[in-house]
Each structure stands twice: as structure tokens, then as C-alpha cells.
């Protein structure tokens with residue numbers, strides 16, 4: 001079975017003068033797992049509510065399998081939803097909660113019971129079917145939420161930060177659970193999160209949202225290796241940024257002599273920002289003590305140093321106040337707090353984005 | 364004060380208060396079961412069931428009870444049916460002058476009953492609604508509905524709107540949402556509202572006195588009529604019988620909610 005396609009065209013929604021969604025377009029092929037990733041308040045939940053019909057858009061259309069459902073009542077849309085706060089019915093047991101969508105669809109008792117049993121088995125909750133939600137842990141409640149959302153084979157499964165009310169260990173476990181269930185059912189899923197690692201781990205594709213717009217839509221590797229702009233790069237997890245001036249094949253770091261030779265310039269010429277992962281930055285002894293001076297290095301001072309088990313986490317700062325985070329594997333030289341170091345920025349690992357007007361002060 | 368005496372004193376005070384409140388009721392019980400209870404005697408000289416016999420002999424008590432219960436049930440159903448949408452509106456929507464509107468709903472209960480009873484009676488005379496159980500039951504809605512609305516507002520306010528959203532995404536149309544989500548969640552409140560409505564009608568005297576007729580005598584009215592005839596012990600017996608259907612109704616309502624579900628409803632999501 002392959003899931004329904006979902007198409008969103010030019011969706012707009014304002015609350016008073018606050019334009020929460022400013023023209024969202026998104027096309028999700030059947031059976032795909034798409035994440036809506038973005039900071040708090042960027043409009044993710046609002047977008048989900050427009051998809052379910054809990055809210056009416058100011059403009060734009062929602063299509064499921066090519067059919068326009070924008071005007072269709074919520075209860076007819078046949079969509080499943082998992083809520084951040086679980087939203088289980090407190091007056092119903094686990095089994096009754098899961099049976100709820102079947103009851104309202106008037107599924108005969110026998111079929112209903114079989115489907116409830118299947119759904120509960122899928123989330124490993126058979127043993128708890130007679131409990132009330134308040135007698136369950138957070139993780140168990142969210143499993144019930146998931147079972148309730150899939151039991152009636154909805155066209156599309158929507159998940160609004162389903163893991164954010166769970167502790168770290170459970171989150172990992174539930175993430176795997178969600179991934180397995182959605183893939184086994186081949187259902188089209190739209191997953192809202194503000195955690196880029198969740199999005200990267202789960203998704204076939206990611207729509208990265210910011211202030212009511214989609215900044216970039218693509219497969220996870222695309223966002224990770226070829227972020228469209230500084231916002232995407234930062235949000236996807238690049239913590240180190242330096243302003244550079246790009247020439248074909250190289251980039252000079254602003255405010256210094258260092259040059260990143262052989263950088264992938266991505267066709268950007270002029271002002272840019274080069275991003276680096278903490279794990280890609282190396283530290284070396286300062287130039288005067290270092291025979292093979294690095295052309296691609298910046299001189300800085302060690303501000304913070306923390307032992308993290310398999311690596312040291314350094315925070316270093318250069319003369320102009322630029323900060324870098326570097327994760328250095330154990331076993332090499334250890335630089336004490338306050339000592340001078342060369343921060344080696346490997347051109348081959350740099351991710352370059354254009355520097356626009358809104359990035360004027362950054363990095 | 365000496366610490367040692369505090370707790371016995373509190374208990375004594377509590378007992379005194381309870382005795383004060385229940386004394387009139389005790390008097391009625393003594394009156395209904397006693398004989399030869401005159402002057403300054405502390406207790407009746409003897410005990411008897413004859414007043415109950417007299418009550419049944421002189422009055423058609425079966426019909427009176429039937430009248431009272433049917434009228435109270437009509438009043439309860441009508442007032443709940445009115446109160447649910449009204450309370451939902453007050454609880455879930457930002458109405459202009461909300462406080463004033465709620466005040467107006469309570470208005471009939473804030474002025475002397477006799478005042479608006481006159482107004483109700485006038486309307487009822489005009490439409491020839493007196494002397495029918497339906498008519499009197501409907502007239503009691505004005506007594507019962509204000510309490511019902513008031514009692515329902517806060518359970519309705521307490522319903523998490525995300526549960527409503529969940530309900531409709533999962534396939535509920537509006538009637539299903541009411542039946543499967545809203546009413547079960549507000550069940551303790553609905554039951555309390557039904558209870559108040561029933562009691563407001565069942566115990567009403569003033570308004571009923573204005574609109575009753577020979578075919579629609581209720582227990583409070585009959586008690587009054589018996590006192591008027593000089594049979595105080597018979598009136599006492601009637602007023603004790605008056606308690607029975609209302610106790611049955613209350614017990615029935617209590618049994619409708621399992622404690623488990625009551626708790627669930629109260630605790631919300």
C-alpha cells in the first residue's frame with residue numbers, strides 16, 4: 001500500500017496583523033516521511049492545523065491525492081494526528097481511545113476489535129489496553145496516541161512534536177517506533193519538530209521553516225551539505241561561522257590573511273559565510289612555534305576546555321572576538337586555558353553560503 | 364485556652380451547629396410518628412403510624428407524588444436542554460458583557476420568588492397552561508435553569524480544546540463530538556446540574572401555588588393545604604413522604620457515574 005500524496009499551494013494565514021504563514025508551498029509524494037523543521041513560533045503547528053482543517057486558511061489550497069480538500073470539514077478528511085501533549089481522552093481506556101476513530105466511523109464490533117488489537121500490537125501495548133491514560137507513562141501515552149492515529153488507516157499521518165514531552169532515552173526509542181510504524185504502513189507522514197537531529201534521522205525530506213516561510217525543502221543530505229542560506233546552515237547544526245570573501249575556488253577570511261584554498265565555491269562570488277562543524281576544526285600550536293604555518297589558520301586563545309570522554313570540547317576566541325567551537329579527539333596535544341593556538345579551518349569541509357543583507361552583523 | 368480542650372470544644376460546636384440545622388427536621392419526624400405531643404412535653408406520649416394512614420385516606424397521595432415527580436422530570440430535562448448550549452456559549456466564547464449576561468441569567472434567583480411568580484402566572488393564564496403537568500414543569504424551568512447554567516459553566520471551561528480538535532480530526536462530526544467527548548468529560552457537571560434542577564422543581568412551593576390546579580397538586584402544595592386544614596401531624600407525614608421520590612432520584616443519579624469515570628472527568632487531560 002502506498003500513501004496519499006499531499007500538495008500544499010500558497011497557504012497563507014494571519015492572526016490579526018501577525019502573518020504567521022506567508023505563502024507555503026509543499027509537495028509530498030505518497031508514502032513519504034516529511035519533516036517540518038523550524039524554530040518555535042515559525043508556524044509549524046498552524047500549518048498542520050490548516051492541513052487537518054482545524055483552521056481555515058486566508059488563501060491557498062490543500063490537495064490530497066489531487067483532490068482539493070481546502071473546504072472539506074475536518075472530520076471528513078480522514079487524517080490521523082499525534083499531538084504534542086498526547087491529547088488522549090481521559091474518560092476512555094487505552095483500548096477505547098484506540099477504538100475511538102473506528103466507533104465514530106461505525107465499524108462493526110468484530111472488525112473494530114481486530115483493528116484495535118493490530119494497532120496496539122504495532123506499538124507494543126497489548127498488555128495495557130484496560131488502563132486509563134493517567135495510569136500510563138509519557139512514552140506509553142504517546143504510543144496510544146500513535147495507535148489511535150493509525151488504526152483507521154488515515155490518508156495522511158500528522159505528528160506535532162510527538163517526542164518533545166518525553167525524556168531523552170524514551171525519545172530515542174519512540175523515534176525508532178514512529179519510523180518503523182510509518183514505514184511498515186507505507187503511510188504519508190508530516191512530522192513537526194524543532195530538533196534537527198530528529199528531522200535528519202527520520203525524514204525522506206525536510207522543509208525547513210522560518211517566520212512563516214519555507215527556507216529550504218529537500219532531502220536531509222541536501223540541507224546538510226548544501227544549505228541554501230545562513231539560517232538553514234545554522235539551524236541544521238553548523239555552529240562555526242566565518243565571514244569570507246569568495247573568489248573562484250578560494251575564500252579569504254575577512255579581517256585577516258587566512259585563505260581557504262580549494263573551497264567548493266558553489267558559484268557564490270563576493271560576500272559569503274563559511275560554516276564548519278566543531279568536529280572538522282583542528283587546533284595546532286601557534287604560528288611562531290609551528291614550522292609548517294597554516295595558510296588556512298586563524299590565531300586564537302583557548303577560552304573553555306571540557307573533557308567529553310571521547311573528545312575535548314574547546315571554545316576559542318580570536319583577536320576580533322570571533323568564537324569557534326572545536327571538538328578535538330583525545331590523544332593529541334592538550335592546550336590549556338589561555339594558551340594561544342592556531343585554529344585550522346579545513347577548506348574541504350567548509351560549507352559556503354551567500355551572505356545577504358539580513359546576515360550583515362553575522363557571524 | 365488550654366490546648367487539651369480545643370478539640371472536644373470544636374466537636375461540641377460542630378454538633379451544636381448540626382443539631383441547630385436539623386432540629387426542625389427532627390420535630391417533623393416526632394410530629395409524624397408521635398401522639399399526645401402537647402404543650403411543653405419534650406417527647407410525644409406515644410408512637411403511631413396512624414398519621415400516615417390518615418394521609419393516604421384523606422389525600423390521593425399517589426397522584427400527588429406522580430404529579431410532583433413528572434413535573435420535576437419535565438423541568439429537569441427542559442432546563443438541562445436549555446442550560447447546555449447556554450453554558451457552552453458562556454464558557455467557550457468571548458461574549459461582550461459576559462458578566463452582565465450571566466448576572467441576568469441568575470436574576471430570577473436573586474429577587475423574591477413571589478415577584479416573578481406573578482409574572483410567570485400571568486403568562487400561564489394567558490396561554491391556559493395552568494393545571495397541566497407539562498405547563499407547570501415548563502414554568503419550573505425558570506427556577507431550575509439558572510442553577511443548571513451556573514453549574515455547567517466551569518466544567519465546560521475545563522475541557523481542553525485540544526481534545527475537541529483531536530476528536531474532530533479523528534472523525535467526529537458535531538453531534539458525535541458532543542456525545543463522545545464533551546458530555547462524557549462534563550458528566551459530573553451535567554449530573555450536578557440535573558440534580559439542582561430536579562430539586563429546584565421538586566421542592567418549589569411559591570411558584571407552584573400560583574399556577575397549580577386541582578389536577579396538578581404537588582407535594583409541597585399538598586403539605587400546605589393539609590396544614591391549612593389543621594392536621595399538622597398529617598402534614599408532617601406528607602412532608603416525610605415528600606422525601607422518598609427525591610431520595611430515589613438522587614441515588615439513581617449517583618449510580619449513573621462510576622467513581623472511576625467521575626475522577627477521570629474531573630481531572631481532565
Ligand SMILES: Nc1ncnc2c1ncn2[C@@H]1O[C@H](COP(=O)(O)OP(=O)(O)OP(=O)(O)O)[C@@H](O)[C@H]1O
Nearest residue numbers: 015018020038039040041042043044045046047194
Ligand atoms: N489562535 C491564535 N491566535 C493568535 N495567534 C496565534 C494563534 N495560534 C498561533 N498563533 C501565533 O502564530 C505563531 C505561530 O504559531 P505556531 O503554533 O504555528 O508555531 P509553532 O511553529 O508550532 O511553534 P512551537 O514550536 O512553539 O510549537 C505564533 O506567533 C503564535 O503566537
Ligand SMILES: [Mg+2]
Nearest residue numbers: 044045046160
Ligand atoms: Mg507547535
